[in-house]
Amino acid sequence: xxxxxxxxxxxxxxxxxxxxxxxxxxxxxxxxxxxxxxxxxxxxxxxxxxxxxxxxxxxxxxxxxxxxxxxxxxxxxxxxxxxxxxxxxxxxxxxxxxxxxxxxxxxxxxxxxxxxxxxxxxxxxxxxxxxxxxxxxxxxxxxxxxxxxxxxxxxxxxxxxxxxxxxxxxxxxxxxxxxxxxxxxxxxxxxxxxxxxxxxxxxxxxxxxxxxxxxxxxxxxxxxxxxxxxxxxxxxxxxxxxxxxxxxxxxxxxxxxxxxxxxxxxxxxxxxxxxxxxxxxxxxxxxxxxxxxxxxxxx
Numbered sequence: 001x002x003x004x005x006x007x008x009x010x011x012x013x014x015x016x017x018x019x020x021x022x023x024x025x026x027x028x029x030x031x032x033x034x035x036x037x038x039x040x041x042x043x044x045x046x047x048x049x050x051x052x053x054x055x056x057x058x059x060x061x062x063x064x065x066x067x068x069x070x071x072x073x074x075x076x077x078x079x080x081x082x083x084x085x086x087x088x089x090x091x092x093x094x095x096x097x098x099x100x101x102x103x104x105x106x107x108x109x110x111x112x113x114x115x116x117x118x119x120x121x122x123x124x125x126x127x128x129x130x131x132x133x134x135x136x137x138x139x140x141x142x143x144x145x146x147x148x149x150x151x152x153x154x155x156x157x158x159x160x161x162x163x164x165x166x167x168x169x170x171x172x173x174x175x176x177x178x179x180x181x182x183x184x185x186x187x188x189x190x191x192x193x194x195x196x197x198x199x200x201x202x203x204x205x206x207x208x209x210x211x212x213x214x215x216x217x218x219x220x221x222x223x224x225x226x227x228x229x230x231x232x233x234x235x236x237x238x239x240x241x242x243x244x245x246x247x248x249x250x251x252x253x254x255x256x257x258x259x260x261x262x263x264x265x266x267x268x269x270x271x272x273x274x275x276x277x278x279x280x281x282x283x284x285x286x287x288x289x290x291x292x293x294x295x296x297x298x299x
Contacts, residue, residue: 009033047072091117163190202229216240240287
C-alpha cells in the first residue's frame, strides 16, 4: 500500500483473500479501517498482511498492534523507539513472523533479561540491531550490553561504539560461543575512532568480533591503513564510511577552503571504493554518507 491513501476494509480484505497474492505490506495502522475489528474476523483472515516497518514507542502502540495480531497479521521488522519498553515482560510479547528487531538506545538503563524468552517465542528472528549507542554519552559502563562489554573494556577511550548488530546462530551451525547469549554473535559494528588509534582499534575489534559482515566507520583514516585493518575480516560484505571527506582527500591534503563539486566527489568515491573492493574481494557494497559537495550541499 506504500504511502497511498488506500484503506484496508472488508471489501478489500475479501478481494485480497480470494487473490493468489501471498503478501500485502502495510506501513502503518492508519491504513486499517477500524470497522475490521468490529467484523467477525477469523484468526487467519489477516495472514497475508505484513506490517513493515512497525514502530513501537509505548505500551499503547503495542496494544493497538496486538488487536490485529490475533487475526494473523505478521510483523517482519520491529522498531523499538524507547528502551523503557524492554523490561522482562517484553520477553513474553509475540509478533508473528518477526525476523528483525531494531532497538534505539536512549538514556534509559537497559538489560537483556527479556532476550532469551523473546527469542524462544520468535524462531524466525535472526537479527537485532542497536543504534545511537554511546559509551561516553548516554550509557554508563556498568550498563554496557554483554555482547560488546569485553571490547569496550579493552578499547577504553580509543573508540566510541555508535551502534552494533547481533545475528542468531543458524541451527546446526558449527559456530561456538559462550555465555548466556551463546546463540548470538556480533555481525555489525559502527565505530567512531580516534585518528591516532584507528589501526589498533580495528585489530581489537577483529579479535572480539571476527565474523563482522557490516562495518561502519567515522574516522579520517589513510587508505593503506584502512585496507590492512579491514583485510582481516574474512566475512566483511558491506563497508560504511561516514563523513569520509579526508579519505577521498584529493591527494590527502588538508580540507580545502572550497569543497569539490559533485563530479569530483563521485569520481573520488568510485576510485577509492574500487581500490578497496579489489583488495578485499568479499565486499559486496559500500554505504557512504555525510559528504559535503559544492556550497553546503549533501552528496
